[in-house]
Amino acid sequence: MQQKYNPHVIEREAQKYWEKSAAFRAAESPDKPKYYCLSMFPYPSGKLHMGHVRNYTIGDVLTRYYRMKGYNVLQPMGWDAFGLPAENAAMANGVPPARWTYDNIVDMKKQLASLGFAIDWSRELATCRPEYYRWNQWLFLRMLEKGLVYKKTGVVNWDPVDQTVLANEQVIDGRGSGWPERVKTMQANWIGKSFGVRFAFPYELPAGSNLPSPSGRGAGGEGGASEAQAPDKGLLWVFTTRADTIMGVTFCAVAAEHALAARAARDNAKLTAFVEECRRCSVTEADLATMEKKGMPTGLTVTHPLTGEPVPVWVGNYVLMAYGEGAVMGVPGHDQRDFDFATRQRLPIKPVIKPRGGALELPLKAAHLEYGVCFNSGQYDGLDYEQAVDTIAADLQAKGLGEKQVLYRLRDWGISRQRYWGTPIPIIHCDHCGDVPVPDGDLPVVLPEDCVPDGTGNPLAKREDFLKCKCPKCGKPARRETDTMDTFVDSSWYYLRYACPDNGGHMVDERVQYWLPVDQYIGGIEHAILHLLYSRFWTKVMRDLGLVTLEEPFTNLLTQGMVLNEIYSRRSESGRIAYYNPAEVEVTQDDRGSRNAVLRADGQPVDFGGLGTMSKSKNNGVDPQELIDHYGADIARFFMMFTSPPEDTLVWSDAGVEGAARYLRRLWTFAWRFSKTATKSSDALRGAALPKELAGVRREVHAVLKQANYDIRRHQFNTVASAAMKILNALERAPETGPARNAVAHEGLGILLRLLSPITPHVSHHLWRELGFGKDVLAAPWPEPDPSALIEEEIELVVQVNGRKRGDVRVPRDADSKAIETIVLADPAVRKFVNGQPVKKVVVVPGRLVNVVV
RNA sequence: GCCGGGAUGGCGGAAUUGGUAGACGCAGCGGACUCAAAAUCCGCCGGUGGCAACACCAUGAGAGUUCGAUUCUCUCUCCCGGCACCA
Numbered sequence: 001m002q003q004k005y006n007p008h009v010i011e012r013e014a015q016k017y018w019e020k021s022a023a024f025r026a027a028e029s030p031d032k033p034k035y036y037c038l039s040m041f042p043y044p045s046g047k048l049h050m051g052h053v054r055n056y057t058i059g060d061v062l063t064r065y066y067r068m069k070g071y072n073v074l075q076p077m078g079w080d081a082f083g084l085p086a087e088n089a090a091m092a093n094g095v096p097p098a099r100w101t102y103d104n105i106v107d108m109k110k111q112l113a114s115l116g117f118a119i120d121w122s123r124e125l126a127t128c129r130p131e132y133y134r135w136n137q138w139l140f141l142r143m144l145e146k147g148l149v150y151k152k153t154g155v156v157n158w159d160p161v162d163q164t165v166l167a168n169e170q171v172i173d174g175r176g177s178g179w180p181e182r183v184k185t186m187q188a189n190w191i192g193k194s195f196g197v198r199f200a201f202p203y204e205l206p207a208g209s210n211l212p213s214p215s216g217r218g219a220g221g222e223g224g225a226s227e228a229q230a231p232d233k234g235l236l237w238v239f240t241t242r243a244d245t246i247m248g249v250t251f252c253a254v255a256a257e258h259a260l261a262a263r264a265a266r267d268n269a270k271l272t273a274f275v276e277e278c279r280r281c282s283v284t285e286a287d288l289a290t291m292e293k294k295g296m297p298t299g300l301t302v303t304h305p306l307t308g309e310p311v312p313v314w315v316g317n318y319v320l321m322a323y324g325e326g327a328v329m330g331v332p333g334h335d336q337r338d339f340d341f342a343t344r345q346r347l348p349i350k351p352v353i354k355p356r357g358g359a360l361e362l363p364l365k366a367a368h369l370e371y372g373v374c375f376n377s378g379q380y381d382g383l384d385y386e387q388a389v390d391t392i393a394a395d396l397q398a399k400g401l402g403e404k405q406v407l408y409r410l411r412d413w414g415i416s417r418q419r420y421w422g423t424p425i426p427i428i429h430c431d432h433c434g435d436v437p438v439p440d441g442d443l444p445v446v447l448p449e450d451c452v453p454d455g456t457g458n459p460l461a462k463r464e465d466f467l468k469c470k471c472p473k474c475g476k477p478a479r480r481e482t483d484t485m486d487t488f489v490d491s492s493w494y495y496l497r498y499a500c501p502d503n504g505g506h507m508v509d510e511r512v513q514y515w516l517p518v519d520q521y522i523g524g525i526e527h528a529i530l531h532l533l534y535s536r537f538w539t540k541v542m543r544d545l546g547l548v549t550l551e552e553p554f555t556n557l558l559t560q561g562m563v564l565n566e567i568y569s570r571r572s573e574s575g576r577i578a579y580y581n582p583a584e585v586e587v588t589q590d591d592r593g594s595r596n597a598v599l600r601a602d603g604q605p606v607d608f609g610g611l612g613t614m615s616k617s618k619n620n621g622v623d624p625q626e627l628i629d630h631y632g633a634d635i636a637r638f639f640m641m642f643t644s645p646p647e648d649t650l651v652w653s654d655a656g657v658e659g660a661a662r663y664l665r666r667l668w669t670f671a672w673r674f675s676k677t678a679t680k681s682s683d684a685l686r687g688a689a690l691p692k693e694l695a696g697v698r699r700e701v702h703a704v705l706k707q708a709n710y711d712i713r714r715h716q717f718n719t720v721a722s723a724a725m726k727i728l729n730a731l732e733r734a735p736e737t738g739p740a741r742n743a744v745a746h747e748g749l750g751i752l753l754r755l756l757s758p759i760t761p762h763v764s765h766h767l768w769r770e771l772g773f774g775k776d777v778l779a780a781p782w783p784e785p786d787p788s789a790l791i792e793e794e795i796e797l798v799v800q801v802n803g804r805k806r807g808d809v810r811v812p813r814d815a816d817s818k819a820i821e822t823i824v825l826a827d828p829a830v831r832k833f834v835n836g837q838p839v840k841k842v843v844v845v846p847g848r849l850v851n852v853v854v
Numbered sequence: 855g856c857c858g859g860g861a862u863g864g865c866g867g868a869a870u871u872g873g874u875a876g877a878c879g880c881a882g883c884g885g886a887c888u889c890a891a892a893a894u895c896c897g898c899c900g901g902u903g904g905c906a907a908c909a910c911c912a913u914g915a916g917a918g919u920u921c922g923a924u925u926c927u928c929u930c931u932c933c934c935g936g937c938a939c940c941a
Contacts, residue, residue, distance in 0.1 A: 043941055083941060182858055189857050291855095336855090410938095417939065487941070528858085529936060562935085610933095642879070643866055649934080651866065655880050663879085669894095710870070719868070722878040729878085798874045803922040805874050843921055849873055853921045 001675050001770045005668035007632025007762070014762040015116055023778065024118045026074040028514045035071035036515045037063045038495055038554075040523030040531075041078045044104040044126075045085060048111045050563040050614055050652070051524065053624045057637045057759075058560055058646050059522045060117045061717055064758035067118070068782045074515055076498035077112065077119045079105050081128035082422045082487045087453045090421075097421040098449035101128055111625060115633045116761055123498045127490035132497065133423040134444030135507040136489050141426060141437050142545055179557045183528045191533075192409025197243040197393045198325070199402025200235035201252060201302035201311060205263070236260060236302050236313070239324035239407055242334060244388035247377035248352035250342065251330035252302060253295060253316035258326045261315045264298035271296055271315065278317045293318050293341040305401045306392070307378070316341060324407055332367065339367035352376045356384070413534065415486045420451055420459050422484030430471035430478040439472050445480065458482050491531055492538035495521075495553060508547055518554045525559035525647075532557070558646060558715060565620040565652040567609035568597060579619035580606055583654075611651060622652055634760035635661045641759050642721035664763055667728055667752075671767050674745055677737075693735065694744050700730040701748045702789040708755055709784070721759060727752045749773075751783040798849035799824055801833040809850075817844045824850045 039059035086097035256278030332342035333351035396402030426438035708723035757764035768777035807829035
């Protein structure tokens with residue numbers, strides 16, 4: 001055995017061993033429980049970043065752990081290879097996106113290999129290959145047949161929150177695992193199921209003023225806008241979750257795209273301009289919520305369905321055409337947006353809800369949002385929220401002007417992109433037959449890979465060889481669709497394809513039945529909504545088509561935290577900010593922690609800008625390749641696992657990496673010295689009583705192992721790494737000589753190398769062989785603590801008086817409460833603090849503490 | 855703005871069901887080894903007072919429940935993630 005730890009040599013050796021023995025090739029095997037461990041596949045940007053390293057290390061730790069626990073484990077890898085960056089790179093370098101992407105894949109695969117991940121590369125896939133994306137196209141056509149592509153209801157009626165998330169949960173040690181609560185809550189809010197009332201304000205327009213036909217509206221078909229046959233009379237439909245406030249309506253607001261707005265704008269130039277302005281502005285939620293509430297009167301009035309009073313109609317920039325009816329009732333007294341709008345437009349505010357058993361403070365300074373009791377509301381006065389909603393909904397229904405309704409915030413998924421580097425949408429435009437789906441037999445519609453986008457639109461539009469085709473229906477010349485699919489389509493089902501990447505004839509086959517669902521999915525929290533929701537949606541579609549029997553694609557989800565680093569900058573006199581990589585900055589700290597940072601290059605101070613995600617713009621990235629080149633994979637992996645729990649953010653620290661290196665060198669040195677002195681037998685442990693000190697060391701090793709096994713099951717890998725440190729510390733404390741010591745060290749090293757092997761597989765592999773434990777640590781069983789090593793004759797109890805620690809006592813292991821009480825009350829420290837006062841009670845927590853209450 | 859999450863020494867973090875706050879590591883300080891430095895090893899290391907024994911304070915701020923709260927409840931402050939064409 002070498003005296004010096006040389007990570008690069010042993011890592012290359014271990015990786016060769018795994019490659020030669022095809023160690024990570026996963027085959028369907030019915031005699032073992034399966035474990036499908038999946039990390040989110042990377043976008044092939046060209047270089048791994050630290051987030052990837054962290055993500056895949058977490059996945060690899062689980063993969064190797066479950067394998068040693070006897071599972072048949074699959075850990076695949078692939079490439080989320082379509083997307084915008086390739087087009088941007090293409091424009092910058094004049095290289096086709098395909099070429100750029102494939103080159104990047106080669107580079108990144110090499111990097112992944114150098115980290116020693118237990119990946120089954122035989123299942124590798126890239127979403128930009130026709131043999132993958134043809135199934136995007138195929139499934140798109142199935143959805144088209146089913147009407148899912150157009151039909152709004154197909155999407156929104158799916159309510160995962162009420163379905164199987166909880167039912168599928170796996171329970172570990174009595175603790176719910178599965179999906180983090182916050183992800184479920186976020187998705188639930190995103191879907192945004194809300195219960196309310198849909199109702200209408202009747203109106204009459206001057207005769208002969210036909211409404212233009214509605215645009216872009218799917219559901220809510222019989223709404224006011226489509227009452228075009230009755231030009232004089234119409235209904236303005238709205239949705240509200242607060243029907244109890246209906247008597248407080250002082251206006252209505254419609255979206256700029258609403259038919260009534262268009263009607264009113266026809267002979268009103270100012271309103272036309274305003275409608276145009278609204279159309280142009282952003283529709284993101286954040287902007288909508290914070291922008292100024294602008295509006296303009298349409299000059300039209302509608303009739304309140306319950307009071308019969310006239311209500312003015314406004315166009316409001318805060319009303320979203322895509323949600324509900326594209327129109328809202330305005331109740332400024334009880335809705336903050338309406339309040340802002342009414343205040344700005346000097347519209348009346350009519351409060352109609354007051355706190356139960358109290359009064360409103362008038363005039364209102366802000367909308368009163370809490371539920372309460374109706375007042376100022378005619379026949380509804382005195383009703384509470386539920387009674388009011390029920391009564392009002394019934395009254396509206398009686399007039400044929402409304403009903404209760406469930407509405408979802410979830411919008412349609414617009415999947416088409418005006419981009420080149422994506423899956424072609426398999427549609428053909430024919431002048432005679434309209435939009436015609438490409439027949440299954442003609443799939444895939446292959447994306448030409450030699451285009452170079454130049455920033456002037458989709459290059460496919462200029463490719464005659466792509467565009468020109470025959471209409472599948474009538475055979476006449478026709479044109480192909482040039483839009484491509486959102487890349488979220490690619491990532492919505494790739495985890496199924498890993499089960500059967502070689503099947504040229506079908507999208508999925510029976511191997512999906514074996515491997516799926518994914519037992520553990522690992523990725524960034526930033527994907528908690530979109531990607532995960534799309535994947536679940538996609539799975540349900542495939543289930544409905546009979547392609548899979550899965551209810552949910554992922555049983556457990558681990559959302560890993562981001563990798564942060566310090567940010568340093570300097571503002572020049574011109575006001576421009578220059579960012580400096582933390583590696584170029586020398587930081588000194590006094591013992592109070594105040595920080596002094598200077599740039600190494602010039603010795604001048606730089607500003608510390610806090611912590612931020614590693615990014616190009618802040619120039620605070622650390623290249624994983626440099627880390628691996630310098631320290632090797634095991635040290636990088638150990639640092640990643642030790643520094644933070646997987647779900648928390650991880651702050652980069654050069655000193656922390658150095659600490660990880662120090663530990664592994666210390667482990668190596670210990671193993672080396674052991675190899676010089678030890679016999680290869682642990683027989684001395686059996687039967688023979690160990691000296692007290694060695695028994696203590698052994699007890700600690702097993703106690704730490706017990707805790708570590710709990711921690712690894714709950715995915716708290718930082719304390720597993722720290723357990724490995726504690727075990728080495730304990731072994732180093734043992735006296736240096738003697739067969740009993742060697743036996744304890746031998747057993748301890750055997751435990752330690754196995755415990756470490758998921759985190760630092762290379763050094764574990766090497767030392768396992770070198771010290772004669774066996775041929776392959778991966779084939780060894782996971783270590784379990786020996787209960788007999790944990791037994792102590794005397795245990796230590798903490799003694800409290802009135803909940804404050806006042807000392808500790810040693811008592812026999814099997815002492816009962818009574819005996820403990822007697823011992824404790826006789827303790828001098830206790831007597832001092834009891835100080836003659838009567839003892840009210842004594843709380844004994846077995847094995848932990850005793851609290852004397854006076 | 856809405857939704858979600860978080861806050862513990864100089865730093866990363868630990869504390870399993872409410873039971874010794876600060877495990878393990880980093881940084882720092884002191885010492886050994888060395889001609890010297892690096893590496894390595896040993897010791898100290900939340901704050902205040904005290905020679906010390908020890909006492910008091912302390913888990914973002916404020917209240918509450920409890921024999922006992924980092925942990926449970928309420929209010930507040932600050933930081934982070936998502937918000938639908940970035941992936």
